[in-house]
Amino acid sequence: MSRFWSPGVEALAPYTPGEQPKDRTFVKLNTNENPYGPSPRAIEAIRAATGDALRLYPDPTAAALRTAIGARFGLGADHVFAGNGSDEVLAHAFHAFFRGKGELLFPDVSYSFYPTYCTLYGIPFRQVPLDADFSLNTEALAGPCAGIVIANPNAPTGIALPPAAIERVLQANPDVVVLVDEAYIDFGADSMAPLVARYDNLLVVQTFSKSRSLAGLRVGFALGQPALIEGLTRIKDSFNSYPLDRLALAGALAAWEDTAWFDETRHKVMADRARLTAGLQARGFSVLPSAANFVFASPTGLGAAEMLQALRERGILVRHFAKGRTRDWLRISIGTAADCDRLLSEIDAIKAA
Ligand SMILES: *Cc1c(COP(=O)(O)O)cnc(C)c1O
Numbered sequence: 001m002s003r004f005w006s007p008g009v010e011a012l013a014p015y016t017p018g019e020q021p022k023d024r025t026f027v028k029l030n031t032n033e034n035p036y037g038p039s040p041r042a043i044e045a046i047r048a049a050t051g052d053a054l055r056l057y058p059d060p061t062a063a064a065l066r067t068a069i070g071a072r073f074g075l076g077a078d079h080v081f082a083g084n085g086s087d088e089v090l091a092h093a094f095h096a097f098f099r100g101k102g103e104l105l106f107p108d109v110s111y112s113f114y115p116t117y118c119t120l121y122g123i124p125f126r127q128v129p130l131d132a133d134f135s136l137n138t139e140a141l142a143g144p145c146a147g148i149v150i151a152n153p154n155a156p157t158g159i160a161l162p163p164a165a166i167e168r169v170l171q172a173n174p175d176v177v178v179l180v181d182e183a184y185i186d187f188g189a190d191s192m193a194p195l196v197a198r199y200d201n202l203l204v205v206q207t208f209s210k211s212r213s214l215a216g217l218r219v220g221f222a223l224g225q226p227a228l229i230e231g232l233t234r235i236k237d238s239f240n241s242y243p244l245d246r247l248a249l250a251g252a253l254a255a256w257e258d259t260a261w262f263d264e265t266r267h268k269v270m271a272d273r274a275r276l277t278a279g280l281q282a283r284g285f286s287v288l289p290s291a292a293n294f295v296f297a298s299p300t301g302l303g304a305a306e307m308l309q310a311l312r313e314r315g316i317l318v319r320h321f322a323k324g325r326t327r328d329w330l331r332i333s334i335g336t337a338a339d340c341d342r343l344l345s346e347i348d349a350i351k352a353a
Contacts, residue, residue: 008122015116018319027342029333030317032155032184032294034213036268036336038251039261042214045254046247058249060241065253069221072256073193079223081232082252084243086183086207086220089232091117092239093203093222096231097177098123101146107136109325111155111181130157130325134288134296138165142172151181153189156321156331158290160189167192170199177228179203184292186211186266187273193223200225210293211266212255219244219252269293269334276332276340283347294333301351304330310350316343 001010018031066080073079083089094117098104106114108127118125128140134157141148148169153160170178178201180192185206192204203224209215222232236243244252255262277287277295284300299307308320308330319331334340 011119013116013119015113019317021317025315026312027316027335027339029294029335029339029343030319030331031215032210032292032331032333033215034210034265034269034293035334035339036213036265038213038217039255039258041258041261042212042251042255046217046251049246049250054246056246058242058244058246060237062244062249065219065244065249065256066221068253068256070223073196073223075193075196075223078226078229079196081222081224081229081236082244083220083222083232083236084240084248085209085218086181086205086222087113088218088243089205089220089222090114090179090181091120092232092235093177093179093205094118094121094123096235097179097203097228098147101176102144104146104149105141105143106149107151107154109134109154109157110149111151111183112321114149130154134325135159136161138169141169145173145176147176148173148178149181150178151183152192153184153187153291155183155292156294156319156326156329157288157296158184158292158294159288160291163190163192163195167195167199170195170202174201177201177203179205182206183210184294186262187293188270188291196223196225200227203228208252208255212252212262213265214251214255217248217251219248266293268337272337272340273334275337276334276343279340279344280332280347283344283351294331296329296331298329299347304328307347307350310353311343311346314346314349316346 062082066077066082070077070080099121104123104125105128108129130136182191182204185191196202203222205222208219280287280297286298288296304320308318
């Protein structure tokens, strides 16, 4: 607390990102980063953009990137919004669509940035409990509300919903925005993007951080009908006209166009997810069915906190959300095949100790 803070700053509940250690090298399976690195074409494009042109501001409309993204979905650039990571896109969406309208609905176990944005923007919210198996009964997302947020696949569970289930939520709540956070969509679930042209209340948010391995570049985007995109743009242009710098615009466009690299790396992650799931199950873990680049797994013998600590001592970082229903579970990002093997052998060593 400082006497210089504006009212409300002390009451914020900031998001805690996963640890980014600086002191030693860990096998980092704690922040859902992609182990394979970005497209070499993206690196090349970033290099080419590094020069005297950096004295000039970037395109404030990100037109080339938005056009390329939209084209992949059969949508015009007027259906695409780009931001500095999808976290910023989410923040602008909360600001633009959910304020001053009553309670926002989202599941009790989901991305922990949602309550943080609600607190920042003064949005009341109601967390709808997932079922005991962590699945989402979408019928429960109904009734008068300011809007609905669904992460699909959900985080940190990894469980995916079929588009038809989310389509019923869109139909049952036609007067509010239904935001579908598809940060992990490219690892095996079906996107709502094909429904954007049909539903004026649908906003789909995706990121380059996970499936395109560009967490460090900070690029995310939203797909929606032009009225929603215009709302987001009004917020953006009242906040920061240039959220994407020249390097981000160049790198993201090249990464988007390198579909071969994208497909090769995401399929490796999916194959290793299947192997890691089987390996963890063989060691007594409960593992939820994941369509993401991580698994949510509950150890036996040791508690989740003890397992996290034992792995940390052996040089492996995983993530634990130590409160409430997720207390017995660990979120483990899918690394390389070698990372997954190392994790399994360290678990064997921990159990033998
Ligand atoms: C990682 C993640 C994001 C944010 O990603 P950015 O790096 O900000 O693009 C958004 N939603 C969920 C559910 C995530 O896991």
